Amino acid sequence: MGPLARTGIGVALTCGVLVTAVSIGQNSDNDSQKAPATAPHKETPKGPYVALGDSYTSGPKIPPQTGDPAGCDRSGRNYPALVAKELGLRTADFRDVSCSGATIADLTAPQSTDHGTNPAQLSALATTTKLVTLGIGGNDIGFSSVITKCVTTGTLFKLADKLTDITDKAPCKEKYTSGTDEVTRKIRATGDRLARALTEIERRAPKARVYVVGYPAILPAKGTACSRDMPLAPGDVTFLRQKQQELNTMLGERARASGATYVDTFTPSAGHDACSPAATRWIEPLNPSSPAAVVHPNEHGERGMATAVLSALKS
Structure with a gap:
């Protein structure tokens, strides 16, 4: 995801296979059974490493x-850079082509920015690539715009002094779910695009282990805990959190269906959302207290995401 108005908002499941080889000699006098072979060990993938994604990957203003x-x-302190450093990769073995505002379409086509054009992100892949991380999808569903509209609506309700009496009011949810659930529809469409992108990643980098990185928690579980830092109607806090979880669920399902690994950053970010204390938050609110874009990970958040990725790599 990316900064509001321009960029988008936003535990790996690994299966070990134990192969047991049993050999029975054909000579009845020398029949014997070999001991089971040890489980094959998957080494932590090293480079070449290519990081793909939007602003939750790139780390604007950090x-x-x-x-x-x-x-x-x-x-230089986003989660791909921290992962590359921890893996001890040489500069030549690490490429970060993530970009604020990126959508899935920008994986295969150049992306124009306020300062230059980013080449199609998948052009960084090669048959020699061994590790790929991908964090994308928030801009495809327009989550930045949704949050902006919900904040505006919540501010109006606060000015009207209605939030104190109607704690479960969700005016923004009513706007987006009256009739067809607009956000859910976009999440489903994004899932189809992501599936095609993952197939293309596999085609271009057939030797790579691919990790789809989910989004950390932006908002708390209780809507009433967010009125000061994020002026949202309490019911809309719950609505937006549920939609973010829906997006992450889709990312996980598509990752596993393609043979990639999903990295859950939502669970470890619990209690570190934009409405938590400044010293512990991973996501900055509308008025950031540390260098980071509005409603985006700060350095603590990028470090937390790196820890989740590294845990997945070593599983």
Whole structure:
């Protein structure tokens, strides 16, 4: 996802297979059964590593801002950079092509930014690529726009002094779910696009282990805990949190269906949302207290996401 108005908002399941080889000698005098073979060990994937994704991957406004084009807002301390450092990768074995505002379409086509054009992200892949992380989807469903509209609606309700009496009111939810659930419809359509993108990643990088990285929790479980930092109607806090979980569920399902691994960052981010104390939050609210884009991960958040990815890699 990316900064509001331009960029989008936003435990790996690994299966071990134990192969047991049993051999029975044909000579009755020398019949014997071999001991079971040990389970094959999957080494933690190293480089070449390519990081794909939107602004929740790139880390806008987190210093130092690096890379080309400048409009992609990549941080030298985003989770791909931290993962690459932990894996001990050489500069030549790590490419971060994530970009603020990226959608799934930008994986296969150039993306224009305020400062330069980012080449199609999948152009960074090669047959020698061994590790790929992908964090994308929030911009495809327009989650930034949804949050912006819900904040505006919540602010109006607060000014009208209605939130104190109607704690379960969800005016924004009513707007998006009257008739057809617009957000759910977009999530489903995004899932189809993601499936095709994962197939293309596999075609271009057949030796790579692919990890689809979900989005950390933006809002708390209780809507009443968010009125100061994010002026949302309490019912809309619950609505937006549910839609983010719905998006993450789709990402996990599509990842597993394609043979990729899903990295859950939502669970470890519990209690670190935009409405939590400044010292512990992973996501900055409308008025950031540390260098980060509005409603985006700060350095703590990127570090937490890196920890989740590394845990998945080593599982």
